Amino acid sequence: MATFSFELVSPERVLFSGDVTSVVVPAAEGDMTVLAHHAPFMSALRSGVVTVNGAKRLFVRGGFVDVGAGGLTLLAEQAVAVEEIDAGRVTADLKDVEEDLRDAKSDEARARLAEKAEGLKAMLAALRH
Amino acid sequence: MPSLKDLRNRIASVKATQKITKAMQMVAAAKLRRAQSAAEAARPYAARMEAVLANLAGGITGAAAPRLLAGTGADQVHLLIVCTAERGLCGAFNSSIVRLARERINALQAAGKTVRILCVGKKGFEQLKRQYEKLILDVVDLRAVKQIGYGEAEMIARRVLGMFEAGEFDVATLFYSRFKSVIAQIPTAQQVIPAEIPAGGANGAVSYEYEPDEEAILSTLLPRNVAVQIFRALLENAASEQGARMSAMDNATRNAGEMIKKQTQKYNRTRQAMITKELIEIISGAEAL
Structure with missing residues (x-):
């Protein structure tokens, strides 16, 4: 499967950075899955869980999702791995x-x-x- | 002429001071490492934010732009947010930020503008209040905060934004010290309201899809940007403070070493002179017999 680069950044640190195949994002108007070659897209985030590659789960609160030519960037006000x-x-x-x-x-x-x-x-x- | 005992006491006290400055230097070095990595960890977020903002702002036309981006249309009342340390003994760190702020205050006042000051950190407040007590709105005390988190920045940002919405100022400028290296910290003034957009960031070629819509995103993004800028300033400041303290304490330790050397020499000379004097007294006494 095609991969794309994904970055999850909170003000305090970079939580995730790397190539992934799919990311589920809790966007303002409903959850959405981002795959490679997604059209340029921008949205606010709800509080919720980001699922990376269908396995790794991270909790995010407040922020933005930005899909561009460079890949997917999540700017979250607060972000923690669910297991933490x-x-x-x-x-x-x-x-x-x-x-x-x-x-x-x-x-x-x-x-x-x-x-x-x-x-x-x-x-x-x-x-x- | 100080007695031998005086000299001995003086040497002992300088040695004690040297021990303290040496310890402070080492503590600052350890804290610096932490503060520096925190400041570096915060950079990607701020950089990303800037890129997103530049992208968005490029597509927004004059009339529709929110006030945080376009300003109130006036620049009569200026708010200066002066971020300094809570503690002294860090060389010229606090004074250089205050000096920059003071220059700005004088320039603004000469131009007939109204100036208001919000101090973050006790040291800047103490220096500014001598001259501009009436202009200072408040002091944000971060003494109890060990490691600066996003929460503190958010708290300050909320305050500033509340004042902006109430129409209490037109332009806000942030004063802090940018951490360049351990020996170089650059006092910086940065305008946060209206937001300064880096030129050339907007590329009209990519058409974004927005959800909910451009204005709604921009209106939540702009206040957040203020918080992020303040957060970055606080972190840079924390790293700069430790860097400045480290080099100041290093100097102090070295000066103490020099002083000890000089005093010890003086002590030995005095001691020898006294022995010689006593000998002369004994010999001349014996000769007189």
Whole structure:
């Protein structure tokens, strides 16, 4: 099968870089699979799981996907390999955030915390699959 | 003429100082390695972001462009985000950033613009407040933060963007020190709002498909770009700070060594002079008998 280059970059580091045959991306309007020779394409990302070559699974939150002549680039605000997620810690974090959410005073803080809670929930959902 | 005891004390205290500066140098060297690799790891993301942004901005025409890209149309109120270290003892690191900011402030004020300052890091605040206390909006304290993460940058960015949306300033400029090498850190001023787009990045030949659409993507990408730029500035700053501290402490250690050498020589000379004097006293006493 034809391969193309794929890069997953978070602000802190490059998580994945190499040639792959297929990548499933949680794009803003639904999951999509990118194969080699995909048309130039750009989209926002949802929180969700990126599957590389049908095997390696990485959780991403917020960011962009950019398919161009050079291959596929994922710019994710946060990205971790699914096997590195610690379910216990995420659950605890989620509880904290939900508590904060109840105590939040300003609309802005509430929106931010709600977004955070969504991200953590998506992370847990990724673990269950 | 200091007594022998005074000299001995002085040598001992310089030696103690030398030990401290030597230790600080080694700590800075270890931290530098970490900070440098963090700064390097962050570069691909920022570079990619820039490329994507350049690609997108090329296709957006004047009227439809969001304010973060095109600006508010005025440049009356300037926000300067001055990033410095939380700690001193790192040579001219903090002062050179502050000097650059101060030059900009004076130039802007001379041109009749309004200047506001947001300090990141205590040291810059301390230096700027002597002259421009009224202009300083706030200080972001990162003292408790050991390793700078994206979260901190996001927090600052959110603050800046909130102010921008409230129409509190027109142009934002970031001041930090770019890490070139251990001995060279370059104080840099970088405009973040409106976003500076590298010229020539747009290639109209490739027609992209956008989902949801161009404007929606651009409007989420631009705020994120601000956070990324701040993040990069903070990381570069952290690496620069450790580099500057390392060379400053290296100098201090060397100076202490020189001082010890000089004082030891002086001590030995004084000691010999005293022995000679005592001998002369004994001999002349014996001769008088």
